[in-house]
Amino acid sequence: MKVGRDKIAIGPKPSAYHHGDLRRALLASAEMVLAERGVEGFTLRECARRAGVSHAAPAHHFGDVTGLLTALAALGFETLIAAMQEARAGIEDPTERLRAIGRGYVAFARDYPERFQLTFDWHRLNHEDPALRAAGGAAFEELETAIRLVAGMPDEPLEGDLLADLVHTWSLVHGFSHLLLSGQLDHTGTGERVITDLLEGVIARVRVSAHSGARKRSDKGM
Amino acid sequence: MKVGRDKIAIGPKPSAYHHGDLRRALLASAEMVLAERGVEGFTLRECARRAGVSHAAPAHHFGDVTGLLTALAALGFETLIAAMQEARAGIEDPTERLRAIGRGYVAFARDYPERFQLTFDWHRLNHEDPALRAAGGAAFEELETAIRLVAGMPDEPLEGDLLADLVHTWSLVHGFSHLLLSGQLDHTGTGERVITDLLEGVIARVRVSAHSGARKRSDKGM
DNA sequence: TCCTGCATCTTGACATTGGCAAGAAAGGAG
DNA sequence: CTCCTTTCTTGCCAATGTCAAGATGCAGGA
Numbered sequence: 061m062k063v064g065r066d067k068i069a070i071g072p073k074p075s076a077y078h079h080g081d082l083r084r085a086l087l088a089s090a091e092m093v094l095a096e097r098g099v100e101g102f103t104l105r106e107c108a109r110r111a112g113v114s115h116a117a118p119a120h121h122f123g124d125v126t127g128l129l130t131a132l133a134a135l136g137f138e139t140l141i142a143a144m145q146e147a148r149a150g151i152e153d154p155t156e157r158l159r160a161i162g163r164g165y166v167a168f169a170r171d172y173p174e175r176f177q178l179t180f181d182w183h184r185l186n187h188e189d190p191a192l193r194a195a196g197g198a199a200f201e202e203l204e205t206a207i208r209l210v211a212g213m214p215d216e217p218l219e220g221d222l223l224a225d226l227v228h229t230w231s232l233v234h235g236f237s238h239l240l241l242s243g244q245l246d247h248t249g250t251g252e253r254v255i256t257d258l259l260e261g262v263i264a265r266v267r268v269s270a271h272s273g274a275r276k277r278s279d280k281g282m
Numbered sequence: 283m284k285v286g287r288d289k290i291a292i293g294p295k296p297s298a299y300h301h302g303d304l305r306r307a308l309l310a311s312a313e314m315v316l317a318e319r320g321v322e323g324f325t326l327r328e329c330a331r332r333a334g335v336s337h338a339a340p341a342h343h344f345g346d347v348t349g350l351l352t353a354l355a356a357l358g359f360e361t362l363i364a365a366m367q368e369a370r371a372g373i374e375d376p377t378e379r380l381r382a383i384g385r386g387y388v389a390f391a392r393d394y395p396e397r398f399q400l401t402f403d404w405h406r407l408n409h410e411d412p413a414l415r416a417a418g419g420a421a422f423e424e425l426e427t428a429i430r431l432v433a434g435m436p437d438e439p440l441e442g443d444l445l446a447d448l449v450h451t452w453s454l455v456h457g458f459s460h461l462l463l464s465g466q467l468d469h470t471g472t473g474e475r476v477i478t479d480l481l482e483g484v485i486a487r488v489r490v491s492a493h494s495g496a497r498k499r500s501d502k503g504m
Numbered sequence: 505t506c507c508t509g510c511a512t513c514t515t516g517a518c519a520t521t522g523g524c525a526a527g528a529a530a531g532g533a534g
Numbered sequence: 535c536t537c538c539t540t541t542c543t544t545g546c547c548a549a550t551g552t553c554a555a556g557a558t559g560c561a562g563g564a
């Protein structure tokens with residue numbers, strides 16, 4: 061009976077001691093477990109099993125299950141960013157760019173529902189973790205840049221109405237993705253292609269905000 | 283011997299057999315556990331403990347943990363509906379009504395974050411459960427009615443652009459609530475009061491949809 | 505009255521989990 | 535070679551969800 065680690069021919073390391081790259085191997089198996097069993101079915105011991113190490117090995121690299129999930133969530137943010145960047149690749153027109161980014165966001169939720177859920181979970185994640193915060197900020201900036209381009213002000217930071225438009229956009233694509241995954245949109249018979257149409261409203265609003273004072277018109281009731 | 287509801291005064295508990303209203307008692311303790319320990323920290327045995335019964339008692343009423351959580355999620359939908367109805371109570375103007383409902387939605391997420399998470403979870407819930415489907419449909423109808431009133435067509439079913447506006451509204455308030463709870467909106471410095479402002483964009487759009495053909499203008503690209 | 509059927513609840517067991525403590529293995533520094 | 539640190543293993547613990555078997559109280563029929 062073969063006991064060797066035959067994951068992807070990990071390398072010339074028959075001994076499990078000093079694996080060499082156990083952290084990365086654990087993250088890889090953790091992504092598999094997450095995709096297969098979901099966030100609820102995720103267990104540390106299963107990750108260790110797939111990495112070919114003992115059940116207590118992950119503790120040394122990630123502390124506890126929260127540490128491993130937090131590292132996974134940070135990777136999830138990076139996957140989300142990659143999905144948005146891939147969707148907008150080669151598109152010059154700012155409006156088309158924003159539409160593509162929205163589609164990329166929803167596509168990420170559709171293709172990696174478990175990672176989407178984990179990434180935006182507010183339990184079991186260490187929100188003080190620098191890597192997680194950095195990844196979340198980078199995802200935020202991807203959207204912010206797109207809005208700035210639509211508004212025609214690529215350099216200045218967003219304020220006032222344009223900041224509200226950014227929050228509007230993010231809430232829209234995020235809520236749409238979440239409702240889609242939770243099956244609630246079945247009530248409406250709405251498919252995921254609709255996100256492009258929904259973004260039209262926000263795009264029109266960004267144009268209005270940009271043309272009418274932009275940075276100052278924030279005295280409506282905030 | 284009286285078998286009445288003595289949940290609060292635990293005192294007269296001579297026999298745990300034939301509790302009389304164990305299902306309701308378990309739901310009550312389950313809500314407490316959910317609120318205190320969150321969705322992850324939720325355990326069947328803790329619910330049974332607080333209800334004063336053995337660890338296997340819940341199985342007979344809810345089957346497994348999924349059954350209990352599904353029943354809880356249905357109650358969560360009803361709480362959400364109650365929050366929206368309470369927020370719009372006494373408001374006649376359709377636009378103000380929609381704003382109030384949006385605030386009620388976000389307030390529900392803020393006040394009952396665990397229930398919000400559970401209700402829209404797509405794991406561990408039996409989405410075929412009739413009670414859950416009915417509760418979700420009722421919450422959906424609360425929003426649909428509000429949109430119909432803003433559009434000025436309280437009787438006809440929503441189609442085309444107005445249906446898209448409904449999905450837009452729901453996605454917006456839901457995504458905003460979710461991002462708020464997950465702490466991602468900290469990047470923007472945006473508080474929860476902003477939801478009223480965000481709804482302005484949708485309201486304007488509903489008016490446009492209602493005035494320009496309403497039920498026919500769905501040939502944009504859907 | 506007694507007795508039998510039945511729904512309800514308890515008890516006990518089992519496999520699995522996360523976390524901790526102690527020990528073993530590998531590799532480097534002196 | 536010896537010692538020390540890092541890395542991983544082994545063994546253990548309490549807790550969990552689920553199942554099987556038993557205990558308990560109620561209702562209905564003789």
